[in-house]
Amino acid sequence: MIGYIGRRLIHSVLVVVVVSAIVFLLMRALPGDPIDMMVSGSMLANITPEQVEQIRHDRGLDGPLIVQYFNWAGRMLTGDFGVSITNNYNINKELPPRIGVSLMLGLTSFVLGCLIGPVLGILCAIRRGKFLDNFLTILANIGITAPVFWIAIFLMYIFAVQLRWVPIYGYTAPWEDFGMFVKQAVLPITVGALGPIAGTTRQMRSSVLEVLGEDYIRTAWAKGLNERKVLLKHVLKNSLLPIITMQGQMLRGILGGSAIVEMIFVIPGMGKFMIDAMQSHDYTVVQGVTVIMTVMTVACSLLVDLLYVWVDPRIQYD
C-alpha cells in the first residue's frame, strides 16, 4: 500500500511537471509580447529600449526558454509564485483570497451536490417508474443538458430581475455583511450545485437499480431484514463506488469549472482571475493558477483511488 502511494506520488509529480511545461510553452507561443503590450498601452510610452530590456530582465523574460522555465519552476518550488507581469502585483498576496472565494462557493456547491444527488438517486430507484422517478429523471436530464451559463441567466432572470429576491450580481465577504453574502451567494451556489446534483442523481439511480438486482440483496430480503437495513447497509454502500469516481471528477472542477459562474455573477474568484490574466497574457499568473489547478486534479484522483480501497475491500493495490 505504501509502495503504491509512493509510486502514485512520483507519477503525480511527473504529471504536474509535464503540464506546467506544456502551459509554459503555450503561453510563450501566444501572439503578442506582454512587455510590448504593457509598454505601448500605458504611460510608459516614452521609454528607452534599454529600459524595456531592463523590465524584461526584471520579469525574468530574457534568456533561453529552458533557463526561464527552470528559474520559474525553481521559485515555484519554494512557494514563490512571482510577480504579475502586466500589473506588477505579488501573486502570493493576490491569489489566496481569490482561492478562498472560489473554494467557499465551490465547496458549498460540491457538498450540496454530494448530499442531495445520492439521496434523490435512491428515491428514484426505489420508486422506479412512479411519478417521483419520472419527474426527477426529467429534471436531472435538464440539469445535465442545459449549459451552465443558461441556467445562471435563467435563474438570474426569475429571482433577481422578476421577483427581486436577490441582487443581480456581486460578492460580499461573509465577515463584512453576512446577510448580503447569503443573498448574493445563493444563486451562484445553486447554479454550481445543479450540475453535480443532476449528474449524481442519474448515476446513483442506475447504480442502485443495478445493486438491487444482485443476489446478495435478495438474500438480505430473504433473511427478513427490514427495508432500512437493506437499503442503508447493503444497497447504499455497494452502489457508492461509481459515485465516488464521479465526485472525484467534480471536486477537481471546483476551482476552474466555476469560471463561467464567476464571470456571470461578477465574483472575484480564481476563474475570473485566470480569464483576465489570459486575456492580458500575464504569463506568471496563468502558469501559477494552472499549477494550482493541476495539483488539485492529481490530488483528487489519488484521493479517489484511496477512497476506493476503503469503500470496496475487493480492490487491493500493491
Place this chain on the structure above:
Amino acid sequence: MDDHNMKDNLAAEGFAGAEPAVENLTAEDFDADGFMPEEGEGFQVLEDGMLPMMDERKRFLKIFFHRKTVAIGFGIFVAMLLLAVLAPVVAPYDPYVQDLGNVLTGPAANHLLGTDALGRDLLSRVIFGSRVAILVGMVCVVVSALIGVTIGLVAGFSSQAVNSVIMRITDAIMAIPGLILILLIVAVFGSNIFAIILAVSLGMFPGYIRLVNGQVLSVRQNDYVLAELAMGAKHSRIILTHILPNVFSPLIVQMSMMLGGAIMSEAMLSFLGLGLAPPIAAWGRMCFDGQKYLSMRPLLSLAPGFMIMLLVFSVNMVGDGLRDALDPRLRGTLG
C-alpha cells in the same frame, strides 16, 4: 461464430440428445427474465436458419426505439438537422440584415421572437445558429476520433516503453483543466474555426486513445493473432480484420456521447467571446450579448440557450439509444 463452433462440438461429442420439440426459436419464446421456458429440455443440433437470430437491423431498430425518451430525442435531433439544412428556407428574415430603426422590439406578429440590439430578427438568428452548433460539434467529434484512434493504434503496436510514454502524456493532457487548455489553444491560434475545432477536439481525444489502446493490447494477446503475426501478417491486416471490427461499436457509441459535450464546449467558448467572430449567429454568443438586456428582453439570451439545451438533450438521447442497441454488454438486458 464461437457459438456455432461450440454447438458443432457438442453435437460431435454426442451431446445431441433425444431431439425433442425445440422449434425455431424467436425472441418471443424467451420469457421476461430472458430464461428459456421450461418445456424445452435436452439438446438439439441447431442449423444456421434455426438459430434464435433476429434480423440485425430489426433488432437494432427495436432496441433503439424501445425507450420513449430516445424516440423523442431522435425526433428532435432530426428536426434540428432539418432546421440547420433548410435554414435559409425556414427563417423568415436574413439573420444578418440590420434594421437600426427597429431595435429590441418585443415578440410581435412580424418578428415572432422580437429583434436584437441591431434590429436583426431573433428567430432567424436562432434558426441559423443551429448550423454552427451542429457543424462544429460534428467536425470536432470526427477530428478527435481520427486523432485519438490513430494515436491509440500507434501506442498499441509500439514497444512497452513508447506505449507508456504516450499514455503518460495522455494522462497529462487529461490533467490540464479543460477550460485552460481550450482558452490557451484559442489564444494561440486566434478565434477562427480551425482553432475552435482543435481546442474542442484536444479536450476529447484522450478518451479514444484509451479505448483503442486497450483494445489493441487485448487483441494482440490472442493466440490466433500471434499466429498470424508469426506467419508474416502486416500490422495493417491485424488492424483491419481484428481491431477495427471490435472497436467499431464502442467507437460509434463514444462519438455519439461526445457530440453533446462538443456542442456544449463550442457554446461555452462562444459565450466567453472566443467563438466564431460576431456577425455569425452562434447560440453561445447570442446568450452573452442578450444578457445585457435581460430585464427588458429576456428572450434574447433565453431563447438561444434553450436551443442549446434542446440540441444537447436530443444528441444525448440518441447516444443513449445507440449505446443500448450497440453495446454487447447490454444485449439481452433491454427490449
